[in-house]
Amino acid sequence: MNCDKFLELMEEYIMEELDEVANRMMEKHLSECEKCRAEYRETKEIIGNLRGIKESAVIKEDVLNMNKKNIVKKAGSLKNKRPFMRFVSGAAAVVFLGMFLLTASIVAFPSFASTYLPDVPVVKQLKDVQNEYNAIKQQNEILKKENEEIKQENEELKMRIKEIGGVSIPEYQTSEGINEEDNQRIQEMVIEFIRAIYRGDIEAAKKISTEEFKKELAQNAKHYLMINRGEILFTHITNVAKEGDSYMVFVRLNDGGDADISDYQWNFEFVKRGNDFLISFAGKDA
Structure with missing residues (x-):
């Protein structure tokens, strides 16, 4: 496994969504590549923080207990506009969307749900979390680069060649x-x-x-x-x-x-x- 493939599957690996074979390949690469280990540690920490945000967020009971009629109505209004929904019957849409609201990945769910249920409050909440995740990751990259530059400057200041x-x-x-x-x-x-x-x-x-x-x-x-x-x-x-x-x-x-x-x-x-x-x-x- 190369670094590009590892980074592509990293979030699924952290979320424990890969099969056993893929897991073993990820673990092997992780043990051999310091660069990917650093990226893995940083991403795992961010996702861990986001999980904490998700668990602490208050989701209104009336949203989670949305009745079938409202969900079917929402799915029906999208039926002719979204190619994906053409393959989902009204009854199946109720079950599928209900499960998705409750169990989908906090990282993957907002981008999908915002397309099909953009006005549902819980989707907006998860989208906010996703945006915060992206902002934190970008900020961490900037800080990491600045720290490396400072470290390099300090090393140059602290070192001199002398005759001993x-x-x-x-x-x-x-x-x-x-x-x-x-x-x-x-x-x-x-x-x-x-x-x-x-x-x-x-x-x-x-x-x-x-x-x-x-x-x-x-x-x-x-x-x-x-x-x-x-x-x-x-x-x-x-x-x-x-x-x-x-x-x-x-x-x-x-x-x-x-x-x-x-x-x-x-x-x-x-x-x-x-x-x-x-x-x-x-x-x-x-």
């Missing part, structure tokens, strides 16, 4: 940070630590660590060493954030040769001892 430890690395501003001199010192220690564990030099890593973390490195050296993992490619690093007495920074990198895709994230915490910064924690996330 002899390599050019994109730095992202994720916090107000600390002064530039200390920020640079800590980032260079991060690069130094990672290079040390990739070449198997646990002693070099211990030299820039606190006494407590030195013990951790000594006891779990195999956990930290990344020997023979390949050439290190740093994809980006954050500026250093300070919380209490701790200084935090993370760096993303890969060792698979693709500079655009990061394999790992290393999270670091530092403490300051006199004029020196020391690593108190380093942990790797996928």
